Structure formats: structure tokens, C-alpha cells
Amino acid sequence: MFFAFDSWTGLETKDHYLKGLAYDDNVAGAKAQEALGWDVKLTVNPVASNGDSRKVAYKATFLDHDGKPVEALKAHAFFIRPTSEGLDVDQPTETLSPGVVGGEVTLAQHGQWQVRIHAASKGRQYQLVERVVVE
Template structure:
């Protein structure tokens, strides 16, 4: 049995083991961190057919500019298990609506998407408002509102919202 002598600063098998373990520890740590951040924060959008969506983009942008020229503003509230929507013109007067349909879309998957038809709300403080009972789950949602205001096309209001504890934030 012979004893091996190591000189100071010599790279040994123990050093190699620590280097390899440190390298893979950093790689695994970064991968776990990035995967966690990606799964908890991604609010992308899933479309059925990206080619068709890209072909419709210019037409929808033109419609959006024409709608924006009206100066109308949609007012959406979600609280206490109820969704309410009304539309006011540039002067702040209520725009008479004939019907409102709201589609709640989850940005990353469509399993929880839900279409809700709002009806004219009753009560002294709800003139011009449409309402329905619905409580979306907490999280990020894309809300697509189609309000029939007697135009050739429905007034379209699309927004990204956050629901927290059952209420719009």
C-alpha cells in the first residue's frame, strides 16, 4: 500500500465531483425556477388556427378604428356573483342596448371558457345596464363583450381582466 502525496493546488477527483455536482445543481435550479415562472405567469392566447387569425387581423383592426371613432365607453363590473355591463357615449349618456353577450376566455386554455348572455337589469339604479349571475374563477381572463346597439355590427369590447376573490380588479 502506497500513500499518495498531494501537492497544494492540485485538482483531484473530489474537486471534479464537486464541480460536476455544482454545475448540474445550477442547471436544475434554473430549470425549475423558469418552469415555475412560466406556468404561473403565462397569459398568452390560444387560437384555433393561427393562419386564419392572422388573415382576419387587418379587417378587425379597421372595425376597431371605426368603433373607437364613436367615442363610446363600456362599463363592466363583476362583483357579488354578478356581471354588469353598460355603454355610454362620448357625452356620458347611456347608449340604448338591445342585448349583451359576454364571453369569458381563459388566456391559455379553453376548458373553462364560458359565454354569458346578459339581460336588462331591473332596479332603480340599473337603467341601461345589462346583468347576469356568473362568478368567474380567480385569475386572468380575456373578456369579449358583444353589445347590440343597433349598429350594423355589434359594439365589441375586448379586455384582459383580473378576477380576485370573485371581483374585478
């Protein structure tokens, strides 16, 4: 019992019951996303550091099934710290060029982060999820 309580980080899934009920919707969304045929690439590069915090620049490039930039793209970025509570960052992205979104964000700690970018174009939805290491 001691080790179970002593090692617990305090992290838990919010609304776990509702998320479980949405499982079929998530599977359908993943199939619809795959059917789009989009090619999405993410880059995350350090800009500055101050103690444990890191400022990074990120860029996501969205190409359609023909290799052309996805038009009318709107996106929102989430940087999620998988092992610590209260450090997550979310912000709207900037459109850098057709099919390319990005921005800069300051993260409280270096190390592993999960990047999620929720994008939409002409009623089509796409979610990029990628694990990155910020040095």
C-alpha cells in the first residue's frame, strides 16, 4: 500500500466514463482521417532556454492526397506533458503559408511532450498526435 500511494503522480483521466462511451466515434474519426490521404509533417526546434523552461518553434505542414497544400486550414496546438499535471499548453496556430501552420510556445520543462494539432479545412477534420523530446 505504501508504494502504491507514495508513487502515485496524481494523474487521472478526466471524464473517463464519457470518453469510453465515445470510443466508436473515435474509431470512425480515425477511419475518416485516414481516408483523407493527407501527408502531415511536424517539426519542433528549440529557440531559447531559461533554467528548465524551453521556448520552441513548431511547424506542421499539411499536404492533401495530391501533394498540394491543404486549403483554408485552421488549427490549434496542444503541448501535453504526459508525466506532470498542470504544465500543458494550448494555443491557436498561425498560418505561415498555404497548408503550413505553426508558432512559438514556452514549455515549463524540457523532456518528453506530446504534441496534438487539431486541424480543420472545409468541414474535414484532422488530428496529429506526435511525441517529441525537447532538449
